[in-house]
Amino acid sequence: MSPLDFFADLINPDLSFLPKALLIAVMSSIVCGVIGCYVVLRGMAFIGDAVAHAVFPGLAVAFLISGNLVLGGTIAGVITAVLVALFSQNRRLKEDSIIGVFFVAAFALGIVVISQAPGYAGSLQQFLFGSITGIPDEDLYVVGGTGVLILLVAFLLHKELVAITLDREMARSMGVKVFWLDIVLYVLVTLAVVISVQTIGNILVLALLITPAAAARLLTDRMGIMMLLAPVIGGTSALVGLYVSWSWDLPTGGTIVLVLTAAFLAAWGLAPRHGLIAKRLQRRRHRAASESTRVAAVVPA
């Protein structure tokens, strides 16, 4: 299918779910791209994974009582994040073990809850792997509004979020409220995950958070540029992924993640100075330089 046909399908009123899915996928990729920068730079990918799983019981409960999915997922994610933050104060266990305990527990709870819903196999699959059909119009506003809110909070607290990532000890000494900022960051990650779960699914949502930010990190040594590149990479991959999945009838979530992964690998190879190609060129230049000095030494003056 050519991009033109895809565009025709997008404006076809019989396929009205398609532009909605595209809009939600792109919006959530942009938000995840920005928030993912903090996650990648803090080395808290595992926490991102945990939060992604932790929202599941909330989604399941909301689904069961036909409540608001975003609200349900957020509550469950925040409860788990706070539990992790509190239990991590105990120094006998490291944070990653605490996370390992709680996020699997949350996920298990979600599975038990959703098994109570009639026709649960279908809805389970939808939650785990995402779906582009059946998105209600109001979700567009919820995702858009929540996305703007997430980006606004991150913008306002950027200075503090950077300070606690760089050096927690120093931040504490300056009177920065490290514990509360951790909670705020967890909540931002939770919200970003919740608005993305719809199209990409619970299992794959981590890729939206981590992969664009990781690719952007490979391309630059400036955080400002990284935070612009990551949402561009995420948004573009969502668009390309949806196009590919629509053309070849492939699962949307999986296709978007594979496109993201391809973008990451491209960044790995093409990165300026540190990428594979740049390194090879540098090596060749060094060799040429050392050979020419050797020649110069042999040739008598």
Place this chain on the structure above:
Amino acid sequence: MSAHAINVTDLAVELGGRLALENVNLFVDRGELVGLIGPNGAGKTTLLRSILGLLPVASGGVRIDGAPTGPGKNGIGYVPQRHEFAWDFPISVEDVVMTGRTGALGLFRRPGEKDWRAVGDALDRVRMDDLRTRPVGELSGGQRQRVLVARALALQPSTLLLDEPFTGLDMPTQELLSDLFVSLAREDRAVLMTTHDLASALYSCDRLALLNRTVVAVGSTDDLNDPHIWMDTFGVGETSPLLRILKAA
């Protein structure tokens, strides 16, 4: 009589159910560089963190310029150990130094002209102004330490706490930093530094405080020439190389 810049009186601090510090008395005045010396686990970092007001005290207290201490309250410049910092973070030297003003700026406020001037002055002071736009990941160990000092100076503090600034640095770099710390003290700042490096401490500090859960002794190098004080603090015998370094100094 005006108050000491740092004044620790009868301080006791409990960590994980045991006393990490007890009956600690120590003051530092403006203009002097004081070295805090002691074995691992003696409570050196704990004392610095108590001075910053980061730990609950079991008894006694800390006053900074006569006022009770608390995080962000007294404008103390703090230079934590180098490994506390995320050196792989994509950020430039001047932006790191600006993070030293995060607490002073407060929530939601962006740095203004005054803040950038303070950052510029701090970078000039540690002679890092020519590397201000360099990503911190590309700096050498000595340059990194100077960036952390500049970050503390960005707050324009009259009290400076340095935690193990010499660890992992070669001798020429240590000497440059020692000279910097001495001159920072001479510019009317109170500077307290923990260190494992006896030679530089003996050479550059005005006074040394020997710490092992409590202050065993304080004084100038000449005041501390009794080897038993050092044997007590470090728990070493008479043949320890440590005592030979002292005699040579």
